[in-house]
Amino acid sequence: MSEQVSEVVTRAQSALESWWGAAPEDRAKVLESIANALDAHAEELAALANEETFLGEPRLVGEVARTTFQLRMFARGLRDGDILDSQIDPAVAGPPPAGHPTLRRTAVPIGVVAVFGASNFPFAFGVLGGDTASALAAGCAVIVKIHPAHPRLSHRLVDLAREALAGSQAPADLVTSVEGIQEGADLVVAPGVSAVGFTGSKSVGRLLFDLASTRPDPIAFYGELSSVNPVVVTPQAARERPDEIAQGFVDSLTLGAGQFCTKPALLLAPRSAAIGDKARRLAAGMPGMTLLTEDITSRFTSAIERLSVDERVKVSSSGRAPEGGVAATIIETEIADFLAPDSAVREECFGPSAVVLPYDEIHDALRVLAADEGILVGCVHGEEGEDAALVFLRTLARRAGRVVWNGWPTGLAVSAVQMHGGPWPASTASVHTSVGLQAVYRFARPVAFQDVPEGMDIGV
Amino acid sequence: MSEQVSEVVTRAQSALESWWGAAPEDRAKVLESIANALDAHAEELAALANEETFLGEPRLVGEVARTTFQLRMFARGLRDGDILDSQIDPAVAGPPPAGHPTLRRTAVPIGVVAVFGASNFPFAFGVLGGDTASALAAGCAVIVKIHPAHPRLSHRLVDLAREALAGSQAPADLVTSVEGIQEGADLVVAPGVSAVGFTGSKSVGRLLFDLASTRPDPIAFYGELSSVNPVVVTPQAARERPDEIAQGFVDSLTLGAGQFCTKPALLLAPRSAAIGDKARRLAAGMPGMTLLTEDITSRFTSAIERLSVDERVKVSSSGRAPEGGVAATIIETEIADFLAPDSAVREECFGPSAVVLPYDEIHDALRVLAADEGILVGCVHGEEGEDAALVFLRTLARRAGRVVWNGWPTGLAVSAVQMHGGPWPASTASVHTSVGLQAVYRFARPVAFQDVPEGMDIGV
Numbered sequence: 001m002s003e004q005v006s007e008v009v010t011r012a013q014s015a016l017e018s019w020w021g022a023a024p025e026d027r028a029k030v031l032e033s034i035a036n037a038l039d040a041h042a043e044e045l046a047a048l049a050n051e052e053t054f055l056g057e058p059r060l061v062g063e064v065a066r067t068t069f070q071l072r073m074f075a076r077g078l079r080d081g082d083i084l085d086s087q088i089d090p091a092v093a094g095p096p097p098a099g100h101p102t103l104r105r106t107a108v109p110i111g112v113v114a115v116f117g118a119s120n121f122p123f124a125f126g127v128l129g130g131d132t133a134s135a136l137a138a139g140c141a142v143i144v145k146i147h148p149a150h151p152r153l154s155h156r157l158v159d160l161a162r163e164a165l166a167g168s169q170a171p172a173d174l175v176t177s178v179e180g181i182q183e184g185a186d187l188v189v190a191p192g193v194s195a196v197g198f199t200g201s202k203s204v205g206r207l208l209f210d211l212a213s214t215r216p217d218p219i220a221f222y223g224e225l226s227s228v229n230p231v232v233v234t235p236q237a238a239r240e241r242p243d244e245i246a247q248g249f250v251d252s253l254t255l256g257a258g259q260f261c262t263k264p265a266l267l268l269a270p271r272s273a274a275i276g277d278k279a280r281r282l283a284a285g286m287p288g289m290t291l292l293t294e295d296i297t298s299r300f301t302s303a304i305e306r307l308s309v310d311e312r313v314k315v316s317s318s319g320r321a322p323e324g325g326v327a328a329t330i331i332e333t334e335i336a337d338f339l340a341p342d343s344a345v346r347e348e349c350f351g352p353s354a355v356v357l358p359y360d361e362i363h364d365a366l367r368v369l370a371a372d373e374g375i376l377v378g379c380v381h382g383e384e385g386e387d388a389a390l391v392f393l394r395t396l397a398r399r400a401g402r403v404v405w406n407g408w409p410t411g412l413a414v415s416a417v418q419m420h421g422g423p424w425p426a427s428t429a430s431v432h433t434s435v436g437l438q439a440v441y442r443f444a445r446p447v448a449f450q451d452v453p454e455g456m457d458i459g460v
Numbered sequence: 461m462s463e464q465v466s467e468v469v470t471r472a473q474s475a476l477e478s479w480w481g482a483a484p485e486d487r488a489k490v491l492e493s494i495a496n497a498l499d500a501h502a503e504e505l506a507a508l509a510n511e512e513t514f515l516g517e518p519r520l521v522g523e524v525a526r527t528t529f530q531l532r533m534f535a536r537g538l539r540d541g542d543i544l545d546s547q548i549d550p551a552v553a554g555p556p557p558a559g560h561p562t563l564r565r566t567a568v569p570i571g572v573v574a575v576f577g578a579s580n581f582p583f584a585f586g587v588l589g590g591d592t593a594s595a596l597a598a599g600c601a602v603i604v605k606i607h608p609a610h611p612r613l614s615h616r617l618v619d620l621a622r623e624a625l626a627g628s629q630a631p632a633d634l635v636t637s638v639e640g641i642q643e644g645a646d647l648v649v650a651p652g653v654s655a656v657g658f659t660g661s662k663s664v665g666r667l668l669f670d671l672a673s674t675r676p677d678p679i680a681f682y683g684e685l686s687s688v689n690p691v692v693v694t695p696q697a698a699r700e701r702p703d704e705i706a707q708g709f710v711d712s713l714t715l716g717a718g719q720f721c722t723k724p725a726l727l728l729a730p731r732s733a734a735i736g737d738k739a740r741r742l743a744a745g746m747p748g749m750t751l752l753t754e755d756i757t758s759r760f761t762s763a764i765e766r767l768s769v770d771e772r773v774k775v776s777s778s779g780r781a782p783e784g785g786v787a788a789t790i791i792e793t794e795i796a797d798f799l800a801p802d803s804a805v806r807e808e809c810f811g812p813s814a815v816v817l818p819y820d821e822i823h824d825a826l827r828v829l830a831a832d833e834g835i836l837v838g839c840v841h842g843e844e845g846e847d848a849a850l851v852f853l854r855t856l857a858r859r860a861g862r863v864v865w866n867g868w869p870t871g872l873a874v875s876a877v878q879m880h881g882g883p884w885p886a887s888t889a890s891v892h893t894s895v896g897l898q899a900v901y902r903f904a905r906p907v908a909f910q911d912v913p914e915g916m917d918i919g920v
Contacts, residue, residue, distance in 0.1 A: 020858075021854075062556075065557055066556065066557040069557035069558065070557070087876075087877040088877065089875045089876055089877045089878075096522075096526065096871065096873060096874075097525055097526040097529035097530070097873075097874050098529065100873035100874075100875045101867065101873060103873065103875050103877050103878060104877070105877040105878075105879055105896075105898075108857060108858070110890060110891060191832075194883070194890075209673075209678065210673075210674070213669075213670075213673035213674075213678070214670070214673075217832075217833075217834075217883075217884040217885070218669065218673070218884060218888065219884075220889065220890070220891065372651075372677075373677075374677075384913055384915065384916060389916070390916060390917065390918060390919075393912065393916065393918040394481075394918050394919050394920075397568060397907055397909075397918060397919075397920050398480075398568070400907065401905075401906070401907060401908065402907065402908040402909075402910060403907060403908070403909050403910065403912065403918075404910040404911065405909070405910065405911045405912040405913065405916075406911060407561065407910060407911055411556065413556065413557075413560035413561060413563065413910075414556070414557050414560075415549045415560045415563050416547075416549055417547040417548065417549045417563050417564070417565040417908065418549075418563060418565075418908055419565055419906045419907060419908035420908075421906075423654070423677075423905070424677040424678060424679075425677070428678065429680065430570060430654075430680070430905045431570060431680065431901060431902065431903075431904065431905050431906070433906060436565075436908075438565075438906070441891060442891065443891075444891065445861075445882075445883070445890045445891050446861070446879045446881075446891070446893060446898070447857055447860065447861060447862065447863060447879060448861065448862040448863070448877065448878055448879035448880075448896075449857075449862075449863050449865070450862060450863065450864040450865065450867060450873075451864065451865045451866060451867055452853065452863065452865040453844055453865065455844065456844060456849070456850060456853065456865075457850065458850060458853040458854050458857060458863075459850075459854050459857075460854075460857050
């Protein structure tokens, strides 16, 4: 355990100790003061983020707005009692099981929470993104791991949050940070840390999950790791609007240069619709894109190169755009080849590429949709009343955290009842969400107070 | 993977497949039909359970009632929409983040659930106890591991549940079973199993938790493993009702022969109250007790023997009752010895023993209460308005799932808002409970349906 980490954990613990029992109103004010600080510095932050991520200032300004909207959503949820409200079962006289004492169920903070943000959403899933917002809403202290893809932005966000905390009479150490790969690992095994929020790759996520689970006292690990999100087109939709679907698909898969966890990675459509041809032409017309880091760029181009030499696969570009950057790339293959045990096209590929699979029969498409792995989101394009539409929706509901009708998976709404997660590896905890008001329940530990008089101020 | 296990998992999966999307009303009927079957056979079941557990027929008849009350509580929760109700965010026009599509959040079953019941509550935490009831409420299929301490009862309960399921037009294979140590381990790593509910020892629980967490696709493991539950007496309560407290303590620690996870394992009281003396006298007057199994008996008597030779510890009996069976045993030691790194009195001891620690200063008592490990329940005996009472309650709220005022930890109420769990090792998932209506959320996976027309019957 590095000194940096144990010192930070101690500070976070003592901040939590003094903040313990803060009223919902006080926690709401903290969230709002952080939101206000971000809004006041939106342009500066977007410019800084753009220097480190190349995601474009307009999108980044929008992402700041999404992030502050999210912080305020939790503040509102706390104020309105939509989240973390106490519940009371008044005493019932008589012998058990019907008779029982008075029970009041109240949530307390789970403890100090370590947050590992994402490279691709430096604000909304970053230092002050959904994990931090929901942990603060639950009354926890947060230690963020500075992301190596945008360290200057991460530090700036931490500083702004600390100023906002101090300005609203809360301990600044409710938000602290550590930096470095080993320090991140140390944080997950540190005795004073009680839960982890993680958004990132399957390889790093699995490593950290294993560290959290093999502690002498295992802790909760809420990770979003990987998802190959499918879109399926019914026969009727394919006949009626193939061009619109091809356009929507290419727009969605290239949004943010294809670096979204919600990217449509797979499109299943009737062979006759020739969506692959259309998508290929549209992709060819897209300008080159700059990915987040050189590592991500080389992983993307190597993946496309590997596929190019696979004769069962047709790849629309070399992965590199003639004018520099990477190229939107459509990968076409047959369902049998996709499902083959040695298939190379089933892994998530970060960047502007997606796989198109033509199907001849509904049950062929279903074989792909019913593959075991969990997914964040699946989409169906179809017409109401079509049997195929129903069976596709039903199949996706077994694997996905979100199911979209006649829409695209990107553009995840920040909404009270949103669900962002899914069975492994979409998430490490499929009954929880990382977006929406319910995200707070990952970090709030219920306590039942039995027969404790209401007049006693026990500080929770 | 044994053939027995893979065959059972396949049957459970296909039962779940055909039951998927069952309406809340249908799930409620299933729970009630199982409750009715248990009630109709209560006497027979209690007699059978008594042959295998020696817990006594009156208590066992009461436990059947508690179990059927619990099954019906979930049925009522489903009917009233108190649990698993869908939530809708209607569409909001305009650009994000405020604008968003229609989202409906609905829970689907997490999948096939493996349930490892407890030896000490053959009904309430057994084959058809809280884990099974909440998993069935969530729409899951359950595979129970037959408990080696009461195999005949376990098989009988499985048979009754299967008859009840068939009688209410639900697949009988929603409840199946496996038997054997290796089979239990196989079940936790079986590809078709999605979650585990476990009540038992820390050693077995940790083994199974590790199996669940090291799968290629880790699954949720909800385990209740161990808890050394403290009771603390304030100075004023110690002055005003020392006899009543000593009596309540001994009654609670010997209930069910001290084989409850909620047993008061530790009593902290002002030295002047001499609660140790009183408790020792009361314990000496108790008849010998028969423990659940020979293994448990020999673990208990060996533990007491080991302590008897520790000169820092005063033990009130040899652990064996003169007339046969084990003896209620009071273990007295000093706080400094209790907290010493080589202390032998801090581990949970299954059976009718408990530790009494006299304290001289409040802060000495707090040092014990603030020890790191999570606990299921902590109790404070005190008077309203006493500062010590508040600080004791506040300290316990940081470690416990339940905090009791002027009461005893045993006799856990089955009530809608109950919380039974706590930080490790009390539970492996501290934000969840295994008792009360909220237990269902361990086995219900939320799915957000985006823009799916209400008229489309997608079967969830």
